[in-house]
Amino acid sequence: MTAYRAAVHDERVISVVVACFDAEQVLPDQLAALARQRDPGPWQLVLADNGSRDGTRGVADAFAREHPELDVLVLDASARRGAGPARNAGVAAARGEVVAFCDADDVVADDWVAQVRAGTAQHAFVAGRFDEGRLNPAWLSQARGASPDFGLQRAVGAPGLCFSGAGNLALARELFEAIGGFDPRCLVLEDNDLCWRVQLSTGEPLVWWPGALVHVRLRSTLPGMFRQGAGYGTSSTWLQARYDALGDRSASVPGAAPTETGGPGGATGAGDGPAGASRGRPWWLPERPLSRAAAGSVLWQLGWRAGRVRGRLLLRRPGRSPEPLRLDALRAGA
Numbered sequence: 001m002t003a004y005r006a007a008v009h010d011e012r013v014i015s016v017v018v019a020c021f022d023a024e025q026v027l028p029d030q031l032a033a034l035a036r037q038r039d040p041g042p043w044q045l046v047l048a049d050n051g052s053r054d055g056t057r058g059v060a061d062a063f064a065r066e067h068p069e070l071d072v073l074v075l076d077a078s079a080r081r082g083a084g085p086a087r088n089a090g091v092a093a094a095r096g097e098v099v100a101f102c103d104a105d106d107v108v109a110d111d112w113v114a115q116v117r118a119g120t121a122q123h124a125f126v127a128g129r130f131d132e133g134r135l136n137p138a139w140l141s142q143a144r145g146a147s148p149d150f151g152l153q154r155a156v157g158a159p160g161l162c163f164s165g166a167g168n169l170a171l172a173r174e175l176f177e178a179i180g181g182f183d184p185r186c187l188v189l190e191d192n193d194l195c196w197r198v199q200l201s202t203g204e205p206l207v208w209w210p211g212a213l214v215h216v217r218l219r220s221t222l223p224g225m226f227r228q229g230a231g232y233g234t235s236s237t238w239l240q241a242r243y244d245a246l247g248d249r250s251a252s253v254p255g256a257a258p259t260e261t262g263g264p265g266g267a268t269g270a271g272d273g274p275a276g277a278s279r280g281r282p283w284w285l286p287e288r289p290l291s292r293a294a295a296g297s298v299l300w301q302l303g304w305r306a307g308r309v310r311g312r313l314l315l316r317r318p319g320r321s322p323e324p325l326r327l328d329a330l331r332a333g334a
Contacts, residue, residue, distance in 0.1 A: 014043040014117055014170075015096030019077070019086035023104035024055040026217065031063045033107045035070065040113035044071040048090035051078030056104075084182030084190035087166065091176060100170035102214060107135060108168075109213040116170045119209035125171040125198055127152060127164030128212030135217045143225065143296030151208045155192070157240065160248035161199050162206045166191035168214040175204060185322065188235035196243065199253045201330045225296050226303040233307020234314070238322060241315055245324040 016034065020027060034045055047060040057074070064072040077089035091099050100116045102108050109115075112128070119126040129151070132141050152162040166182075169191065179197045186193045195206050219228050315321045 011042055012098055012117070012121075013096040014041070014098045014100055014113060014120075015046055015091070015094035015173075016043060016100045016102065016113065016116075017046045017048060017087050017090035017094060018102055018104055019048050019050055019083045019090065020052060020056050020060065020104045021050040021083070021086070022052050022054050022056060024052070024059055026105040027056060027059050028063075029107050030102070030104055031059070033110065033112075035063075035067055036110055037108075037113045038111050041117055043113050044073065044094060044096055046073045046075060046090040046094050048075045048077035048086040048093075050081060050083070050086040080184055082184060082187050082190070083166070084186060084194075085184045088181040088184070091173070091181060094173075097173055098170060099173050099176055101166045101168075103167040103216075105217045106167050107215040107217075109215070112212055112214065115209065115212040119207070119212055120170050120172065123207040123209070124175050124204050126169075126207050126209040126212070127195075128168035128170075128214060129208075129210040130165065130168060130214055130216045132216050132218055134215040136220070139291070139293040140218050140220055140296065142293035143300070151210070152206060154250075155196070155243075158243040158248060159196050159200065159246045160250040161196050161253060163192045163195035164206065164208075165216075166194070167216060168212060169195075170212070171198065175202065178202065186235065186238065188231040189239060193239060193242075197325075197330065200246070200249060200325070200327060203253060205253050222292075222296055222299050226299040226306075229300040229303025230307035230310070231303075233304040233309075234311040235307075237308055237311025237315060242322040242325055246327065249327075 018030065037043075047063075049057050049060060060074045064070075064074050073093060075090060075093050077086040079085070079089070087101060098116070098120045100113070100120075102112070115128065116126070119128075152164055154160065154162050175198060179194070179201050182190045182194050183197075198204055199206060219225050
């Protein structure tokens, strides 16, 4: 099996890829944070616009003009809809030996690029730390059940491997290219799928690097929570159909044991149970009298379950069910 290691020298170029879609209101905060990076070393910013209908492209173009000292590439990544395809287009146009991903609606810490550099100098595949306290009201954090300082998550059920959100993920470019990047067929939870395929294909573990901090912005409306839960539930059925035949493969990938939490996205893998449901009580029963936080939690859980039902129905349609993955085919591709 090929071992992938990031080269350890000061001149590695890190390409930061940000997929953007209708992010006019939130993108300026992320761009301001990226502009004030401390001691980042050689790096590049790729803004991959996935066909935004608002003023996102104008915001990105203006930022590039206003910061000639930065290496900024604004890219039309509208050929195929979805965050995964947009990131793939960004990597294809990037020049870095390391690719790092953050989201348009979050805010990276001022030393995030420097921390990505430090982490990828030691490991080929790293995930950073998310914090939900800075950009979200307290009720929203309570509704989502997010930990204030969570690490990696581990799949419930197959393949039993660690994963993390693409809003704070970095890896050697050759590793990304070896597994074909994000699968465009996986429209939601595409980061779970990428994390698992990297580990299964190459044996490289996903390593938590807590110094790389991103302040995450959660969905702030009750309908938005329901829609996100539904999207995650639908996609989890697709992932389950893809990975179930492999069983638990955690013993095949070395690495430190993760901190297992629900994370900001709320999904703990491809299994049937939604994250955030407290043990010892029915998922539909809130912990406290119905409040905005409790209502948000219940709506997210309802969305997840509705999405699971929808996903199972979709899998019955011709051409919608994925081919189950085989380890020999995965490793041959790497």
